[in-house]
Amino acid sequence: MSDRYRLLVESVTDYAIYLLTPDGRVASWNPGARRFKGYDDTEIIGQSFENFYTPEDRASGLPQRALRTAEREGRFEAEGWRVRKDGTQFWAHVIIDPIFNPESRGVLGYAKITRDLTERREAELALKRSEEQFRLLVQGVTDYAIYMLDKEGRVTNWNLGAERIKGYRREEIVGRHFSIFYTPEDRANGEPAKALATAFHTGSFEKEGWRLRKDGRPFWAHVVIDPIRDDSGEIIGFAKITRDLTDRRKVQEELEKSQQALLQAQKIEAIGQLTGGIAHDFNNLLTAVVGSLELVSRQISDPRQASLIENAMSGAKRGVLLTQRMLAFARKQELALQAVPLDALITSLKDLLQRSIGPLVRIETDFPASLPPARADQNQLETALLNLVLNARDAMPDGGVVRMAGRCETVASSNSHGLAAGDYLRISISDSGTGMDAGTLDRAIEPFFTTKGVGKGTGLGLSMVHGMAEQSGGRLAISSLEGRGTTVEIWLPAARQADSAEAHRLPMPSEPAEKPAERLKVLAVDDDALVLMNTVALLEDLGHEVVEASSAKEALALLSNGERFDLLITDHAMPEITGAQLIAAVSTSWPALPIILATGYAELPRDIPSSVARLSKPFWQADLEKVLAAVTASRIQDAA
Structure with a gap:
């Protein structure tokens, strides 16, 4: 049986299994001990097992304590550093069991089993270090x-x-x-x-x-x-x-808002360009319609036919108003910018506004007399205020209060309003009505968009106000909450000192002027045959001789051939040579020839001479008569 145990122990290489004498000397040595402790049998048998301990452990008496613990408790088990023959250290798991004499119960020796756990310990330490590093990483x-x-x-x-x-x-x-x-x-x-x-x-x-x-x-x-x-x-x-991600979300939202604002601005700009072009063409058509109706109405004696003409004339007037609003939205209307005192303007308008909105709605105003004047077209501003007050009334079907106020604001060079730096007048019109949801508010200034029923609105009121404010150098701002009312603000630049009209128009008489005493020979230029025919008919009805030219080139040819004229009336938007270019050529070669520029365009070259009279399309015969009288009076004054 002992031979079998000996063979078993001798075959183990992963464990050092050996015997110690009662005083701790090595009595046997197996291959496992030789493998990871490095000693041969002849080198270690008879030597103290203290050789396997570190100097620190030997100095502290650990080897002897281990033996005493095994004897006293029947077993000693521990892990710690041990030393190989070559001096290198390894981490060992050690078990020491006492061997007792069955008769005397005295200690015959000790069985000692040692296992090299260096690799496991290194793995555990590595794991511990990794876990600690991960903990520090997470905590940091x-x-x-x-x-x-x-x-x-x-x-x-x-x-x-x-x-x-x-x-x-x-x-x-x-x-x-x-x-x-x-x-x-x-x-x-x-x-x-x-x-x-x-x-x-x-x-x-x-x-x-x-x-x-x-x-x-x-x-x-x-x-x-x-x-x-x-x-x-x-x-x-x-x-x-x-x-x-709160900050990133805010940035993303601001970017999306900016993109939406850009898309909206581009959309509005495209609509404005389209609207302006349509309005200009419509102006030309209305010029022909208005003039023809006016001339025909004087030749009708049948009351029924006269009524039909009057009905057609009313429709034409509504068309004129529509084109004015379209041009206002497109910022292509002609503005007479001047200093407008807001307190005086609101005082003069308040009765008209109150009568327009009826007894269910009360108007409250707050415009301090100390406010500086606004730089605006007074007629356009009055129309804008009337539109906004009517909108406020429509938003309060059960009645309420419309509050109008004016304040002076200073805008810095960097601002979110898109305004130039300077002083502005902020006119606010507030109601406590139904308000608008976000979708409606986004589309509020789009032309032809309306929340009113069919036939109850053109959808051009707010767009007209927007265009007027933008063209005046200001802005329109709208804030609204569904069920909480709406506030519309018109921002207009404060008037400069000695501000004056910028439309370069000759002052028109307040009363219709008499026809010029002399019969004028007029050169009428327009590329639109309908408009040209209308202009010629109106002039001839006033008793003047008219020569037609369907282009600026044709007009210059007539003048170059020596034909004499008392007056030139021309359109601006013509192919090849524009009206402005024709005026420049005529002013150079025939400087004494009076000129009237008849156009629906507000954006004209700045170098048009101030002496050139302006006639806005569409025009009535009375408008034509006034400008003829003004030009004739100016010519007589210059001759004197």
């Missing part, structure tokens, strides 16, 4: 909240990032359920449980949404939840990573 991260949840969703640890982002200290949050970070609405909808269920069943949960800090403030979070499994694959908890 401040831009991310990284923490763990148990299976029920309670917080089990907490890093600095979580404390910074969510506001809770570790001792305040560990052990509490993570649903505390969710909004009341999300908690009511069961979002926390859904998140854990998704991570449990699909292996991950990822989402962005509003979360709450300790102080109740919301923040926009990106959340990832992953399940944590043990060695057997069972889920024992969840790892949760949260990032605060």
Whole structure:
């Protein structure tokens, strides 16, 4: 039997198995001992087993204590550093069992088993170092909240990032359920449980949404939840990573707003260009219609036919108003910019405004007399205010109060309004009516967009006011909440000292002028045959001789051939040579020839001489008569 045990021990190479004498000397030595301690049998048998201990352990008496413990307790077991023959150290697991004499119970010696656990210890230490580094890494991260949840969703640890982002200290949050970070609405909808269920069943949960800090403030979070499994694959908890993306979301929202504003501005600009072109062509058509109706009306004696003509004339007048609003939106109307004292303007308008909106709505005004004048076209501003007050009345079908106020504002060079730096007058018109939702508010200034019923509005009121404000160098601002009313603000530049009209028009007599005593020979130029025919007919009806030219080139040829004229009346928008270019050529070669520019365009070259009279299309015969009288009077004055 002893031979079998000997053979068993001799075959073991992974363990050092040997005997010690009662005083600790080596009595036997197996191959395992030789393999990782380095001693041959002849070198170590008879030597003290203290040779395997470090100098520090020998000095502290550890070898002898180990033997005494084994004798006293029947066993000694420990781990520690041991020394090989070559002086290198290894981490050993040691068991020492006493061998007793069965008769005397005295110690015959000790059985000692040693196992080299250096590799395992290094692996454990490496793992420990890795875990510590990971712990320090997680704890050191401040831009991310990284923490763990148990299976029920309670917080089990907490890093600095979580404390910074969510506001809770570790001792305040560990052990509490993570649903505390969710909004009341999300908690009511069961979002926390859904998140854990998704991570449990699909292996991950990822989402962005509003979360709450300790102080109740919301923040926009990106959340990832992953399940944590043990060695057997069972889920024992969840790892949760949260990032605060509030600043990025704000930037994204601002970018989206800017993009929307740009798209809206581009859309409005495109609509404005289209509207301006249509309005100009419509002006030409109305010029022919208005003039023809006016001439025909004088030749009709039948009351029924006269009534039909009058009806057609009323329609034409409405068309003129429509084109004016379209041109206002397109910022192509002709403005006579001047200093307009707002307190005096509102005082003179208040009765008219009150009569226009009826007894159910009261107007309150607040325009201090100390306000500086605004730089605006008074007629256009009056029309704009009337439009806005009527809109306010329509928003309050059961009656209410319209509040009109004026304030002076100073705009810095960098501002969000898109205005040039300087002083402005802010005119506000507020109501407490139905208000507008966000979609309606976004489209409020689009031409032809209206919330009123069919036939109850053109959809050009606000767009006209917008165009007038922009063309005057100001802006239109609208704020509204559904069910909370609307406030519309017109911002206009404060008038400069000695501000004057910029339209370069000759002053017109306030009363219709008499026909010029002399019969004028007029050169009429227009590329539109309908308009040219109308202009010729109106002039001839006033008793003048008219020569037609369908282009500027044809007009210059007539003048160059020596034909004499008393007056030139020309359109501006013509092919090849424009009216402005024709005026420049005539002013150089025939400077004494009076000129009238008849056009529907507000945007004209700045170098048109101030002596050139302006006649806006469409025009009535009375308008033509006034400008002829003014030009004739000016010519007589110059001759004198």
